Amino acid sequence: MLARRSAALWPRSLTRGALLLATTLLGCFDVHEVDTSGTSVAWPRVRIVDDFENANGLPTWSLLTPWICNTWPAPGACTAGSADPGLGRGRAGFLSFDVTSPGGAELTAQTLVAGLDLGRYDELAFTATLEAGEGGALPPWVEVRVQLDCPNAAEVGFDRDGQSVSVMSAGSPIADGRAQRFVLRLASMTQPTWQDWERIDPRRCLADVTALAFEISAVGAGLSLAGTLSVDDVELYAYAGGAPNAADSRFSPWYCFGAPGIACDESRELPVATFPGARDPDLPNRFCTDAVKVDPIDHTLGTDTRNFASLGSLSFAAHFASADSGKTEPARFGVRLGCGALSAGFPAVMREVEIFPAWSSYRLPIASFDPYPYPIGFDNVEGCLEQVDQICLEGLPGAAEPAGTLMLDELVLR
Amino acid sequence: MTRSLPFLLLLSACGESSRSPLADEPFIPPSCGAEPLTPRPDADGEFYGSETVGYAFLGALHYQDERSNATLSVPQAGTICLRGTVAAGQFAYAELILGLDEHSVDGKCRWPLLDARAFGAASLRFSLDEVPDTHLFLTAAVFQRGECPEGEFGCVAGGIYTLLTPDREELLLLHPGVNLAPFADFVGNELSVPLDTSRLSFFTLRLAPTNRALDFAFCLSELAFLDAAGHEVVPSPRGP
Numbered sequence: 168m169l170a171r172r173s174a175a176l177w178p179r180s181l182t183r184g185a186l187l188l189a190t191t192l193l194g195c196f197d198v199h200e201v202d203t204s205g206t207s208v209a210w211p212r213v214r215i216v217d218d219f220e221n222a223n224g225l226p227t228w229s230l231l232t233p234w235i236c237n238t239w240p241a242p243g244a245c246t247a248g249s250a251d252p253g254l255g256r257g258r259a260g261f262l263s264f265d266v267t268s269p270g271g272a273e274l275t276a277q278t279l280v281a282g283l284d285l286g287r288y289d290e291l292a293f294t295a296t297l298e299a300g301e302g303g304a305l306p307p308w309v310e311v312r313v314q315l316d317c318p319n320a321a322e323v324g325f326d327r328d329g330q331s332v333s334v335m336s337a338g339s340p341i342a343d344g345r346a347q348r349f350v351l352r353l354a355s356m357t358q359p360t361w362q363d364w365e366r367i368d369p370r371r372c373l374a375d376v377t378a379l380a381f382e383i384s385a386v387g388a389g390l391s392l393a394g395t396l397s398v399d400d401v402e403l404y405a406y407a408g409g410a411p412n413a414a415d416s417r418f419s420p421w422y423c424f425g426a427p428g429i430a431c432d433e434s435r436e437l438p439v440a441t442f443p444g445a446r447d448p449d450l451p452n453r454f455c456t457d458a459v460k461v462d463p464i465d466h467t468l469g470t471d472t473r474n475f476a477s478l479g480s481l482s483f484a485a486h487f488a489s490a491d492s493g494k495t496e497p498a499r500f501g502v503r504l505g506c507g508a509l510s511a512g513f514p515a516v517m518r519e520v521e522i523f524p525a526w527s528s529y530r531l532p533i534a535s536f537d538p539y540p541y542p543i544g545f546d547n548v549e550g551c552l553e554q555v556d557q558i559c560l561e562g563l564p565g566a567a568e569p570a571g572t573l574m575l576d577e578l579v580l581r
Numbered sequence: 582m583t584r585s586l587p588f589l590l591l592l593s594a595c596g597e598s599s600r601s602p603l604a605d606e607p608f609i610p611p612s613c614g615a616e617p618l619t620p621r622p623d624a625d626g627e628f629y630g631s632e633t634v635g636y637a638f639l640g641a642l643h644y645q646d647e648r649s650n651a652t653l654s655v656p657q658a659g660t661i662c663l664r665g666t667v668a669a670g671q672f673a674y675a676e677l678i679l680g681l682d683e684h685s686v687d688g689k690c691r692w693p694l695l696d697a698r699a700f701g702a703a704s705l706r707f708s709l710d711e712v713p714d715t716h717l718f719l720t721a722a723v724f725q726r727g728e729c730p731e732g733e734f735g736c737v738a739g740g741i742y743t744l745l746t747p748d749r750e751e752l753l754l755l756h757p758g759v760n761l762a763p764f765a766d767f768v769g770n771e772l773s774v775p776l777d778t779s780r781l782s783f784f785t786l787r788l789a790p791t792n793r794a795l796d797f798a799f800c801l802s803e804l805a806f807l808d809a810a811g812h813e814v815v816p817s818p819r820g821p
Contacts, residue, residue, distance in 0.1 A: 223715055223793060225715060228751070232789070233670075280745075
């Protein structure tokens with residue numbers, strides 16, 4: 168997954184009193200009165216296509232068949248499956264191939280229903296590694312193409328060889344075994360020019376997809392293509408306001424980590440985290456999003472930082488449903504702005520906010536953030552605000568963590 | 582670079598439109614050239630028997646892979662069991678077919694066709710003793726108009742609906758115990774075209790393919806139609 172970085176360890180010896188931060192409770196307002204004149208933080212809702220964790224090969228998205236491989240022009244020069252370890256955690260899908268260009272190989276899954284409407288999504292993200300076969304090398308311009316078949320979008324969906332009309336886009340992983348994450352904009356996918364028997368509307372294709380494939384191919388003739396492509400965490404992203412442009416402020420899907428009881432649901436329209444109310448003393452429960460950027464040329468996803476020092480405030484809407492249904496008072500959380508690129512030890516700044524059971528909006532002046540207690544001695548608030556790479560909500564250091572479900576909306580920077 | 586599932590290929594062999602019919606279109610019965618759907622043993626072993634349980638007839642079949650097999654049994658009245666092995670891969674699977682009431686639709690041919698709307702059915706209910714170690718899901722086939730000379734499944738080409746979750750994002754996976762299949766949650770080629778319950782032909786309990794050979798065994802019982810209020814309703818007496 169996207170940089171799920173480890174949290175700083177919490178020294179057990181610090182007293183609760185020493186951990187408490189200077190706090191200011193701000194007024195809360197009806198969510199419908201939120202001033203959205205600033206820059207909205209764009210994060211996607213996630214549809215997991217496959218995390219390859221099912222040993223039976225069943226994709227996470229139940230509407231898909233297991234992945235298989237094909238090669239061309241000669242069939243059968245490939246193997247496919249899933250293997251442990253994957254790219255970062257658990258299992259990953261793999262495609263081992265041995266073909267000669269202009270041939271290629273693909274790892275493909277079909278739909279179990281007539282067609283999937285992927286037009287509801289903005290981007291396709293996946294993590295990939297590419298490694299040459301033993302003792303060999305892959306051409307530097309080898310591509311990993313994502314192809315979406317949509318025969319129902321055409322009057323003649325297949326050519327005489329049974330190849331479907333489709334749209335595709337490509338990433339170019341470096342064939343050094345290093346995992347890279349790619350984010351492809353679906354609206355930028357186009358029909359390959361060789362599909363000359365019928366031209367289709369790419370939007371119509373996205374609305375009726377019957378197969379998804381990762382293809383390996385290279386330009387040129389007589390080149391040996393032998394190696395293994397590993398794929399993991401294939402996800403579809405949908406943004407409330409459409410996919411952000413390269414220059415827009417972009418954040419990752421919200422994710423959470425900490426004690427086993429913390430759980431996130433990143434598939435919903437609004438990010439949701441359930442806090443267990445108990446935590447590992449060395450690892451706080453956090454609900455986070457990371458600043459990220461997508462390279463407009465090779466479509467790789469990378470970490471990013473944002474300068475919050477020049478901003479006036481951070482606003483968001485939230486509500487917290489306590490696990491104790493009879494509890495009506497607000498829950499105390501900390502809003503943590505991480506700046507891990509600044510120095511070692513995951514420095515950050517934080518301020519407290521009390522989140523009410525009913526949807527309310529909160530505006531936090533940037534100037535009200537204080538140094539996070541760890542790493543001990545860190546006090547460069549200004550420097551941290553200039554390089555914010557992560558926004559989190561978590562229980563206050565040293566305080567009892569609220570138990571319940573936190574839901575967020577409309578995060579705006581002004 | 583990819584192929585359609587063989588089941589879908591077979592269905593589309595008739596050359597019919599891939600779109601679902603409108604519910605108010607006049608019903609045109611099938612050509613008598615097609616064989617009725619009743620499962621029956623044949624020389625190739627494609628079908629594994631025919632049993633009657635109440636008003637439904639049931640059968641099992643599998644496709645395209647000699648390493649797959651399925652056997653049907655009726656251990657007691659009202660219970661039907663399917664067991665066997667499905668080979669690995671996208672194109673091997675097994676399914677239990679719940680063919681519906683056979684009617685003579687044109688005075689000559691008998692064909693599985695049930696007007697569930699006529700007796701107020703809004704869902705199908707049944708029990709499973711267990712489920713295989715893969716996705717087990719339900720599809721419904723709607724009888725399409727037109728001729729289907731190339732085979733019995735041609736008459737439902739384009740009329741396959743899959744039971745999805747209410748948000749239509751996932752298969753509704755069948756589970757041990759009582760399963761309820763609301764007709765409103767079956768989705769076909771076009772999301773906006775609802776299942777035409779006046780032309781139901783058969784349901785299938787289908788094992789999703791996996792990437793390793795899978796032994797399976799499960800039994801279905803307590804099959805019933807329910808109305809919108811959840812009360813059991815029964816079809817009208819059979820036609821001629």
